[in-house]
Amino acid sequence: MLITRECDYAVRVIRALSGEERLSVNDICEREEITAPFAYKILKKLQKAKIVRGYRGVHGGYSLKKSVSEITLLDVYLAIDPGMYIIECMNPKKKCCRDEKLDGGCEVHQELLRIQERLQDMLSERSLQEILGESEKKEKVVGE
Template identity: 30%
Template sequence: MKYTKATNYALHIMAYFVKQEGKDNLSLQPLANHMNISPTYLSKILTQLVKADLIQSTPGVNGGYSLRKPKDEISFYDVIQAIEGSGALFTCELDESHACHIERVMREAEEKMVTYLKEKRVYDIV
């Protein structure tokens, strides 16, 4: 099981936002410099986090990005789902007339992982 690089960055970005909460809005270029990633790539990640209502974007001279959701409510699952979406990690590709037993085991494992990630808050590691 492997998450994309964007998810890796998004989790680190959200941890940084949680640490900075209450300070001025974070603007794109300083945040890109801090994370050591291109502003273009960072912008794409931030857009997904805005769409997921985890952060908000404020336009203008004093604008930037800030947390939208309370810092103690943001789970690892929230961030991962914002980037990766909600598709199943495993689907049975064999054309079987009965339920795929392998898929059942894999879905059960995925459900346990989702439950765990929903319980873990980004705030807890900061």
């Protein structure tokens, strides 16, 4: 499971939108140091996953469709890359290249499957509200 820069930036986009009624793409980009083309690409995927809502027109922009208390890192990562696998053979559409004769793949495949399941469990354990709240607390302590 490769957590890409796009996945990282998607979390930043959500961080920028949290607690805001609506933000323009320029505001999001400025706050999170993301280029506009990249932000648009991410926002489109987050919209498709029903995590953000887009508004058209002069007063357009974006807002969260879900509360950060309902969103996990796994939700964000899967919105950006629905086929996130730690190795290609984890994808049910692909065969294990080492031993196609075994029904469930080779022994290594089985172990990696267990690891991937645990990683997904860990990414879905805490909401972004919990994660971002801890980040804000650390900033206050450092800034005091």
